[in-house]
Amino acid sequence: MKLYHEIIVDLGERSYPIIIGNKLLDGGFDLTDFISGSDCLVVSNVTIAPLHIEHLLPNLMGKKIETIELLDGESHKSVATMQKILDKLVASGANRDTTVIALGGGVIGDITGFAAACYMRGVSFIQVPTTLLSQVDASVGGKTGVNHPEGKNLIGAFHQPKVVMIDTDTLSTLPDREFRAGLAEVIKHAVIYDMAYFVWLEENMQLLLDKDSAALAYAIRISCEIKASVVAEDEREADRRAILNFGHTFGHAIERCLGYGEWLHGEAVAVGMLMAARLSDIDSADLARLQKLIAAAGLPVDVPKIEFEDWLSAIGMDKKVQQKRLRFVLLKALGNSHVTSSFDESLLYGILGTDS
Amino acid sequence: MKLYHEIIVDLGERSYPIIIGNKLLDGGFDLTDFISGSDCLVVSNVTIAPLHIEHLLPNLMGKKIETIELLDGESHKSVATMQKILDKLVASGANRDTTVIALGGGVIGDITGFAAACYMRGVSFIQVPTTLLSQVDASVGGKTGVNHPEGKNLIGAFHQPKVVMIDTDTLSTLPDREFRAGLAEVIKHAVIYDMAYFVWLEENMQLLLDKDSAALAYAIRISCEIKASVVAEDEREADRRAILNFGHTFGHAIERCLGYGEWLHGEAVAVGMLMAARLSDIDSADLARLQKLIAAAGLPVDVPKIEFEDWLSAIGMDKKVQQKRLRFVLLKALGNSHVTSSFDESLLYGILGTDS
Numbered sequence: 001m002k003l004y005h006e007i008i009v010d011l012g013e014r015s016y017p018i019i020i021g022n023k024l025l026d027g028g029f030d031l032t033d034f035i036s037g038s039d040c041l042v043v044s045n046v047t048i049a050p051l052h053i054e055h056l057l058p059n060l061m062g063k064k065i066e067t068i069e070l071l072d073g074e075s076h077k078s079v080a081t082m083q084k085i086l087d088k089l090v091a092s093g094a095n096r097d098t099t100v101i102a103l104g105g106g107v108i109g110d111i112t113g114f115a116a117a118c119y120m121r122g123v124s125f126i127q128v129p130t131t132l133l134s135q136v137d138a139s140v141g142g143k144t145g146v147n148h149p150e151g152k153n154l155i156g157a158f159h160q161p162k163v164v165m166i167d168t169d170t171l172s173t174l175p176d177r178e179f180r181a182g183l184a185e186v187i188k189h190a191v192i193y194d195m196a197y198f199v200w201l202e203e204n205m206q207l208l209l210d211k212d213s214a215a216l217a218y219a220i221r222i223s224c225e226i227k228a229s230v231v232a233e234d235e236r237e238a239d240r241r242a243i244l245n246f247g248h249t250f251g252h253a254i255e256r257c258l259g260y261g262e263w264l265h266g267e268a269v270a271v272g273m274l275m276a277a278r279l280s281d282i283d284s285a286d287l288a289r290l291q292k293l294i295a296a297a298g299l300p301v302d303v304p305k306i307e308f309e310d311w312l313s314a315i316g317m318d319k320k321v322q323q324k325r326l327r328f329v330l331l332k333a334l335g336n337s338h339v340t341s342s343f344d345e346s347l348l349y350g351i352l353g354t355d356s
Numbered sequence: 357m358k359l360y361h362e363i364i365v366d367l368g369e370r371s372y373p374i375i376i377g378n379k380l381l382d383g384g385f386d387l388t389d390f391i392s393g394s395d396c397l398v399v400s401n402v403t404i405a406p407l408h409i410e411h412l413l414p415n416l417m418g419k420k421i422e423t424i425e426l427l428d429g430e431s432h433k434s435v436a437t438m439q440k441i442l443d444k445l446v447a448s449g450a451n452r453d454t455t456v457i458a459l460g461g462g463v464i465g466d467i468t469g470f471a472a473a474c475y476m477r478g479v480s481f482i483q484v485p486t487t488l489l490s491q492v493d494a495s496v497g498g499k500t501g502v503n504h505p506e507g508k509n510l511i512g513a514f515h516q517p518k519v520v521m522i523d524t525d526t527l528s529t530l531p532d533r534e535f536r537a538g539l540a541e542v543i544k545h546a547v548i549y550d551m552a553y554f555v556w557l558e559e560n561m562q563l564l565l566d567k568d569s570a571a572l573a574y575a576i577r578i579s580c581e582i583k584a585s586v587v588a589e590d591e592r593e594a595d596r597r598a599i600l601n602f603g604h605t606f607g608h609a610i611e612r613c614l615g616y617g618e619w620l621h622g623e624a625v626a627v628g629m630l631m632a633a634r635l636s637d638i639d640s641a642d643l644a645r646l647q648k649l650i651a652a653a654g655l656p657v658d659v660p661k662i663e664f665e666d667w668l669s670a671i672g673m674d675k676k677v678q679q680k681r682l683r684f685v686l687l688k689a690l691g692n693s694h695v696t697s698s699f700d701e702s703l704l705y706g707i708l709g710t711d712s
Contacts, residue, residue, distance in 0.1 A: 154475065
């Protein structure tokens with residue numbers, strides 16, 4: 001019996017596997033098959049490293065390991081932090097055969113992947129995501145990068161990992177609020193793409209909240225498969241991939257208007273999904289089901305108080321950009337979504353104005 | 357009659373043309389066919405911009421042009437300078453359809469290409485190289501990047517341009533010493549790959565030094581074709597591509613030991629090629645021909661005074677790295693080269709010790 005799930009993200013010569021299971025750290029899965037050279041740099045942060053770094057070392061048996069611990073948090077997702085990784089690579093004499101390993105959440109994965117993309121114009125990269133959000137989101141797609149003071153993820157590269165190893169046991173140390181925020185993306189995958197998965201989530205949300213290993217592995221697998229399907233259709237961002245942004249126009253606006261960090265990304269996306277669903281042409285029973293599932297995950301369902309003008313500006317509908325056509329990811333039904341610039345503007349105004 | 361040469365660098369979906377001729381600036385060649393959006397950022401430096409930037413504008417007719425002028429010189433080829441380009445892109449509201457245009461020599465091309473590779477994970481990039489070195493070297497290969505304080509080009513990306521436009525008229529404003537340094541790479545292409553081209557250079561060196569348009573266009577075309585042939589065999593760096601480093605192990609050692617900037621890169625490569633030729637199994641008449649051609653280009657042929665121990669360290673033969681096998685690009689004959697770790701060590705010591 002296989003002790004873990006394996007998904008292949010199919011990108012031609014850049015294809016790679018995602019390994020999902022529990023008891024993978026502490027040597028439960030041998031990462032050295034994916035490491036061609038002898039040198040590795042493990043990049044983590046001051047929160048994650050004390051919890052997991054020594055449990056990762058047995059998975060890298062026989063390799064020469066350097067480590068670097070960054071400060072924790074989105075505010076450190078900068079070119080300056082990326083340069084610290086590059087400095088460490090230079091100082092340790094890293095060469096083209098060096099493998100860089102990201103151990104942590106989305107911020108660590110994004111910065112580390114970008115550093116790996118840039119060092120000597122690209123060295124090998126392995127992801128060991130430790131948050132639910134990064135496990136279901138950053139594992140697939142190859143997006144790496146850092147923030148610019150004027151905007152998130154403005155600087156980066158596409159750089160695919162050699163392998164992604166997801167040990168669901170790492171979720172036991174994840175704060176509950178962050179875990180629930182990750183569930184927002186899980187729900188998103190179901191809503192945009194897969195009604196059967198939506199039903200499964202309705203029936204198994206409590207198991208997920210109880211961090212049942214099998215349930216977690218299943219949800220992470222299906223979420224990664226959905227994202228991989230969407231991304232494989234369209235590796236470089238274009239239309240189809242954009243359905244992964246369901247709930248994100250409103251969600252980003254919430255994050256921006258309330259101040260980044262006030263709401264977690266997943267919390268903002270949860271409410272954003274409900275707002276996008278209201279703007280969609282679906283019946284009220286389906287809308288209620290979605291709201292019920294989001295609430296069951298312990299996520300917010302009430303639109304926060306934001307001024308109407310701030311909404312318009314944050315979603316890009318202020319006068320400055322009105323010549324550009326706004327596009328939304330909307331639902332045709334639960335489990336079926338599309339990108340469209342055709343929406344009911346007065347309904348949108350109602351959602352922004354009357355729900356706040 | 358065609359007024360310019362066109363080479364296609366064949367890289368599948370990333371293929372692009374190199375346009376070579378004179379009178380291409382001032383609207384002689386329409387670049388807008390290669391620009392999908394409306395916005396362009398022209399990146400140049402304080403030396404080149406006053407000479408050429410207004411002559412480039414007619415080639416971009418109808419586009420919205422922003423410009424940025426960087427400081428001149430290799431010392432500014434840094435992450436910090438690259439960030440200035442990114443800041444400018446952000447400040448001007450650049451989006452995924454923005455095209456970034458490098459107007460200048462190798463430093464400008466490398467930094468600008470890297471910024472284009474990183475902005476929003478990759479925007480379009482056009483090269484207008486204005487030095488002979490960048491015209492025959494950086495035009496082909498897609499290498500972009502910046503220096504780290506501990507090493508050149510340690511940080512970068514592969515990012516292919518949409519088009520490269522080479523106007524040989526820009527060479528009339530290039531300082532003579534820099535022009536001759538560029539000829540070193542031209543000679544290199546002939547020596548490693550094409551005996552007929554070597555003979556052509558022997559016969560036409562004076563025309564090149566006189567900056568005859570037709571001779572320049574021919575040499576740039578053949579050099580680009582040779583580099584494109586080598587690179588197309590092997591887009592990501594590996595064995596075959598390494599022949600382009602002929603003369604560079606010794607050349608880099610000269611630059612490093614004398615202090616960067618003391619000798620120009622091409623000058624160091626000129627002497628480096630002679631040293632590599634001496635280490636090769638070719639007859640002395642061929643060696644003399646190479647030396648004569650290099651001298652005819654006005655390039656140095658005498659090995660500078662460097663301590664033996666410094667040589668060993670600079671070419672990577674000191675004790676610290678002696679476990680690694682040193683590899684050289686050596687000649688089988690004029691016009692025919694290969695990468696090999698098989699060389700006469702005592703001959704090498706003689707070249708390093710007795711010629712200095």
